[in-house]
Amino acid sequence: QQQVKQSPQSLIVQKGGISIINCAYENTAFDYFPWYQQFPGKGPALLIAIRPDVSEKKEGRFTISFNKSAKQFSLHIMDSQPGDSATYFCAALNSGYSTLTFGKGTMLLVSP
Amino acid sequence: NAGVTQTPKFRILKIGQSMTLQCTQDMNHNYMYWYRQDPGMGLKLIYYSVGAGITDKGEVPNGYNVSRSTTEDFPLRLELAAPSQTSVYFCASRTQQGSDGYTFGSGTRLTVV
Numbered sequence: 001q002q003q004v005k006q007s008p009q010s011l012i013v014q015k016g017g018i019s020i021i022n023c024a025y026e027n028t029a030f031d032y033f034p035w036y037q038q039f040p041g042k043g044p045a046l047l048i049a050i051r052p053d054v055s056e057k058k059e060g061r062f063t064i065s066f067n068k069s070a071k072q073f074s075l076h077i078m079d080s081q082p083g084d085s086a087t088y089f090c091a092a093l094n095s096g097y098s099t100l101t102f103g104k105g106t107m108l109l110v111s112p
Numbered sequence: 113n114a115g116v117t118q119t120p121k122f123r124i125l126k127i128g129q130s131m132t133l134q135c136t137q138d139m140n141h142n143y144m145y146w147y148r149q150d151p152g153m154g155l156k157l158i159y160y161s162v163g164a165g166i167t168d169k170g171e172v173p174n175g176y177n178v179s180r181s182t183t184e185d186f187p188l189r190l191e192l193a194a195p196s197q198t199s200v201y202f203c204a205s206r207t208q209q210g211s212d213g214y215t216f217g218s219g220t221r222l223t224v225v
Contacts (some may be wrong), residue, residue: 009152034213042217043217044155055115093213098160098168102154102155103154105152
């Protein structure tokens with residue numbers, strides 16, 4: 001069964017701190033791992049994504065770390081800001097199939 | 113480009129009523145999806161389509177129907193609405209080529225009373 005397990009379910013971080021969200025997967029056929037950011041009342045929006053041939057991808061304050069052997073990947077938000085408060089979903093895709101498999105989401109609150 | 117457009121944004125239905133949630137995209141994406149989102153439960157796939165005339169069930173299809181007569185449109189039909197269908201519904205699309213992620217619509221919040 002294709003599953004992506006995401007933790008923690010919720011996270012509170014002080015402004016300026018580092019937010020870390022972790023995901024683990026079982027299916028080694030997954031070959032694309034995106035993260036989505038969702039603000040209240042909005043649809044999820046693609047934040048950053050990585051392929052398993054690289055171990056890290058950085059875009060501004062957002063970094064994905066990928067550990068292929070452990071089948072784990074994580075999102076790091078450096079210098080977290082109150083505007084980062086949102087729900088974050090990790091996901092995985094097997095390009096041979098049509099659908100993304102989503103984690104259950106992490107509600108991040110960055111306190112001022 | 114408008115991206116993925118969903119209508120209506122909000123709707124209240126009475127038990128047993130039916131309605132159609134509309135979804136249209138202008139990106140010429142082959143793949144389209146319907147998800148429902150319940151608090152703390154993430155996104156659950158209801159139906160998806162890989163092209164006009166082709167649809168398939170997702171994880172939670174019961175109580176729903178879809179059609180895909182054009183590349184642009186992918187309506188979701190709720191028959192005999194039940195309180196368990198109270199949720200936020202998201203439509204999404206993606207291109208078949210490459211591996212870009214989904215583009216989501218802004219959602220329809222449905223309450224069944």
